[in-house]
Structure formats: structure tokens, C-alpha cells
Amino acid sequence: MHRILALSLFLVFLTPGAVAQDQTYDPDVLRTVVLDPGHGGENLGALGTTGAYEKDINLIIALKLKHLLEIRTNMRVLLTREDDRDVPFSERIGLANREKADLFISIHCNASFNARANGIETFVLSDAALQEESEKLATRRVARTGRLADAETDGAAAVVKDLFQQSGHDRAKAFANLLTGRMSKRTGSRIRGVKDMPALVLRGAEMPAVVVELGFLTHAVEGRRLASERYQKVYASSLYWSIVDEDKRLSRVQGPNRVASD
Numbered sequence: 554m555h556r557i558l559a560l561s562l563f564l565v566f567l568t569p570g571a572v573a574q575d576q577t578y579d580p581d582v583l584r585t586v587v588l589d590p591g592h593g594g595e596n597l598g599a600l601g602t603t604g605a606y607e608k609d610i611n612l613i614i615a616l617k618l619k620h621l622l623e624i625r626t627n628m629r630v631l632l633t634r635e636d637d638r639d640v641p642f643s644e645r646i647g648l649a650n651r652e653k654a655d656l657f658i659s660i661h662c663n664a665s666f667n668a669r670a671n672g673i674e675t676f677v678l679s680d681a682a683l684q685e686e687s688e689k690l691a692t693r694r695v696a697r698t699g700r701l702a703d704a705e706t707d708g709a710a711a712v713v714k715d716l717f718q719q720s721g722h723d724r725a726k727a728f729a730n731l732l733t734g735r736m737s738k739r740t741g742s743r744i745r746g747v748k749d750m751p752a753l754v755l756r757g758a759e760m761p762a763v764v765v766e767l768g769f770l771t772h773a774v775e776g777r778r779l780a781s782e783r784y785q786k787v788y789a790s791s792l793y794w795s796i797v798d799e800d801k802r803l804s805r806v807q808g809p810n811r812v813a814s815d
């Protein structure tokens with residue numbers, strides 16, 4: 554009898570969602586997360602087979618995800634827009650930088666002229682674009698200390714650049730892999746891959762940042778799913794668990810980050 558009770562308690566612990574009912578998840582590393590629902594206002598994004606606009610679906614899923622994170626965790630969750638308006642890329646990233654976000658997720662849906670195109674795709678800033686960004690960042694950081702002139706010689710720029718590249722790019726990539734894997738498992742969608750690109754959306758980000766293309770609005774099945782409330786919940790929940798998993802992974806790898814990111 555006791556053994557059965559112990560086993561069921563153990564299983565409850567292993568089941569996703571167990572955290573939600575009894576306790577609030579306390580993040581170690583990802584304490585501030587910025588969600589960026591792509592497009593908005595005049596900027597409609599892709600048009601789905603069902604007539605739904607990408608901008609609306611991005612926002613609905615971002616709001617659902619925000620809600621999940623807020624009721625189940627102690628994370629601080631900020632949205633780059635909470636209603637139907639367009640916000641320039643620089644403002645979206647600017648908010649994340651200003652608020653010292655630990656993670657930036659830009660939420661989008663894909664589209665193609667090929668009606669059969671389908672699957673989940675994530676993007677991180679390409680090495681070349683990142684290099685440029687980190688150099689700019691290094692220069693800015695060094696400039697603040699008033700040592701811009703000898704930045705090259707004392708290696709300060711290189712150090713900041715390396716730190717940013719490693720923690721930013723590698724972490725973004727690791728998270729993107731985790732996210733696509735988890736989402737594919739939940740939705741059955743195929744993984745198109747984690748890709749490097751000079752994404753305008755992510756330029757200037759001072760934290761790990763990813764773009765997720767949840768699926769194709771132009772695909773018969775995925776388009777219907779993306780527009781349905783039931784699947785919107787599934788997408789939000791997959792994103793939720795990816796973020797929690799990522800926090801746990803980072804905590805194991807590098808230990809709690811409470812002091813370092815303050």
C-alpha cells in the first residue's frame with residue numbers, strides 16, 4: 554500500500570504540470586523573459602489558409618504563454634506588445650536590453666508559396682551578424698568605462714566579445730534545439746531545423762535570443778491548428794515547458810545566476 558502511494562507520488566513529480574498545482578517554480582537563471590509577438594497593427598505578417606493573420610496568432614500564443622509563466626513560475630514576463638500594434642524591432646530588443654532580460658523569444662508563424670511546406674523552425678543570430686553586434690557591444694561597454702582608446706590593445710573588447718558570443722549564441726542555440734524538440738514531440742510537427750541568420754528581429758540583443766516559427770499558416774493542417782484555440786494552448790504549453798527546462802538545464806550547467814545578472 555505504502556509502496557503504491559510512494560510510486561504514485563513519484564509519478565506525480567515526474568509528470569509535467571505537477572509543479573503547477575502545488576508550488577510555484579522559482580527560476581534560477583531565467584528570471585526575466587521577454588516575449589515578442591511578431592508583427593502587429595498595419596504589419597499583418599503572413600495570411601493563413603483559414604483567413605487568420607499571423608500577427609493575431611502570435612499575440613494570442615504570447616499572451617497564453619505569459620499567463621502560464623505568471624501563474625506557474627516566479628519569472629518576470631514582459632511582452633513587446635500586448636495589443637494589435639506594430640512596434641519597431643529596435644524598441645522590441647531595446648525593451649529586453651533595458652530590462653536585462655535573460656531570454657528573448659520572438660514568436661512567429663511561417664508562410665510559403667509551396668502549400669506543402671510545413672514544420673517548426675527556429676532562428677538564432679548568425680555568427681557574422683553576431684560578431685558585428687558583439688563588437689559594437691564591446692565598444693559601447695568599453696566606452697562607458699572611458700577606455701575606448703586602448704580597447705584593442707588591452708583586450709577588453711575581445712573579452713567582452715567572447716563572453717557575449719559564447720553565452721549569447723551558444724545558449725540561444727541550445728535553447729532553440731530544446732524548444733524545437735519539445736514542440737515537435739507535442740504537436741507531431743516535423744523539425745525543419747535551428748538556423749543561423751542575420752535576423753533583423755534579433756539584432757542588438759544582449760541576451761540569448763531566438764525566433765520561433767511555430768508552423769506554416771499556408772499549410773492545410775498546420776494553418777488550421779495555428780488558428781485553433783486548442784492548438785494555440787499546445788503551442789503555448791510547449792513553449793512554457795521549454796523555458797522551464799532551459800532554466801533547469803542552465804542551473805545545472807552554470808549554477809544559479811542570481812548575483813551575476815544583477
Ligand SMILES: [Zn+2]
Nearest residue numbers: 591598661662
Ligand atoms: Zn512573422
